[in-house]
Amino acid sequence: MAVLVVAEHDGASVKDATNKTVTAALALSGDVDVLVAGSGAAGAAAAAGAIAGVRRVLHADGAALGHGVAEAVEAAVVPLMAGYDAVLFAATAGGKNIAPRIAARLDVSPISEIIEVIDGNTFVRPIYAGNALETIQTSDAKKVITVRTTAFAAAGAGGSAPVEAVAAADAAASAQFVKEEMVKSDRPELAGAKRVVSGGRAVGSAEEFNAVIEPLADRLGAAVGASRAAVDAGYAPNDYQVGQTGKVVAPELYVAVGISGAIQHLAGMKDSKIIVAINKDADAPIFQVADFGLVADYKTAVPELMAALG
Amino acid sequence: MKVLVPVKRVIDYNVKVRVKPDNTGVDLANVKMSMNPFCEIAVEEAVRLKEKGVATEVVVVSIGPQQAQETIRTALAMGADRGILIQSETDIEPLGIAKLLAAVVAEEGPSMVLMGKQAIDGDNNATGQMLAALLGWPQATFASEVAVDGASASVTREVDGGLQTLSVALPAVVTADLRLNEPRFASLPNIMKAKKKPIDMKTTADYGVDVAPRLTVLKVTEPPKRSAGIKVEDAATLVAKLKEAGVI
């Protein structure tokens, strides 16, 4: 069986999510190719070739592919699928946006956010905000899959796969990229970070979020996350949301500050190795999953924590 | 322009989900069911488009059991004009749902399909994208802002890293994210009025599309349980424990 992984990249390098998706692909087959579709993304194509276990890199280069617009990526991927039995995407905003389109074009039922490969047709995935796991078997000849990256280790470096150019088919111009506003940060990327500090509704304002949550994250070398309530209230950008419908993280250390622990939030962080909760309500549900709970007002607890960290 | 809003009846988001002891699924007997929260956001957006004079008619469609009528009534009470219920006693995968919706689109000819980005039962996040592909329409998923401007729509999307704006030619499929709006509560008079709004009753057979499942659920299990740890006295003890655990 031949498997295609569609890379997530920034033009110069591939995202760690791709290395993790390659690991899931290698559980399906030894014949794993990576598609780098982009505009001027030769650097990313070379980087993809260096991932251990990759057989070949396909590089589609075209102006329309510059911003990962779904219709354009679909036009690049669908013709290639004649030669593949499965296509895998990381279950990121980008992967989730595109994978089902490809599935529909191939008349296949897509399989979202797998956390385990049982065999070539059988996969495990969370449903109901991770409150249940379903083992499903597909009867489709071709598979279209998104991969929950926290469930797979990143494939390492050391590969030397050749890069081949493939056609970048013209896509309909019916969807046009206009602009993007990206959150600039020197912190680690939330989805793959080893440590995460998240703030909730209790934090009360964007200023307080900057003054309390971010310095603690910086002190710990952590990425910053937030609950939906904090994002909805404008304390943190949308991209920080951790949970069922935001990002799923599984760092070594997750610190939840002023977050109650609704199931939708737990869905995004309960696989973290060590969970710390700071909450003034001793009965907050977050304490049911926390390894270390501190029942305190964060306004005093966080400065004390900063001091104790030295 | 006409807006079509597909709405799904799902387990209420506040309900604690339990896996059945025989591992065949989750227990849905006697649990509260509601409209999928993302579908509510889509209905709200469609109704606002109507209130702004951009949309002329808002049609909601649900595929599901007889009781999905209640979900349609909720949308009608929020301000949608009429409903279509496509009855099905079995669960249909997103591929089949997308095919049925494509058939409804062919009949209704909407300029926009506004739907949820994800149903919180299966957490698939697939139907909107599949519908767009089947129709050959552009898509704008995970929308946090929608502005219709004549023959196109400008849609701000929640993506990894921030926000992206796309311009999509109409007709298009738009899927709603959490920040698009805050859905209203239907007022009592509007709930009463909704009782008189028409719901067209259909079955999947009326559309002649293949909705046979491609996926078999072999089993449904509980995720590994995480047990509560300990409460620590103060910040200093916390730091000591974290050092002991080797995470700082």
Ligand SMILES: Cc1cc2nc3c(=O)[nH]c(=O)nc-3n(C[C@H](O)[C@H](O)[C@H](O)COP(=O)(O)OP(=O)(O)OC[C@H]3O[C@@H](n4cnc5c(N)ncnc54)[C@H](O)[C@@H]3O)c2cc1C
């Ligand atoms: C469809 C849907 C999808 C959702 N998706 C997500 C998601 O992806 N991610 C997500 O997070 N949520 C999600 N939610 C929302 C979720 O249900 C909760 O509403 C949300 O997580 C609550 O955020 P919070 O814990 O910050 O706020 P709250 O629940 O209000 O909790 C605030 C906590 O702070 C504590 N507190 C208050 N003051 C202090 C203080 N001074 N010091 C210390 N502690 C204090 C309180 O005791 C309380 O426990 C979703 C909901 C729906 C319906």
Ligand SMILES: Nc1ncnc2c1ncn2[C@@H]1O[C@H](COP(=O)(O)O)[C@@H](O)[C@H]1O
């Ligand atoms: N049975 C259904 N009836 C109507 N709409 C549906 C149904 N299933 C899914 N949808 C629509 O598709 C969206 C995404 O669902 P999903 O792809 O299953 O996560 C939902 O928010 C609905 O708008």
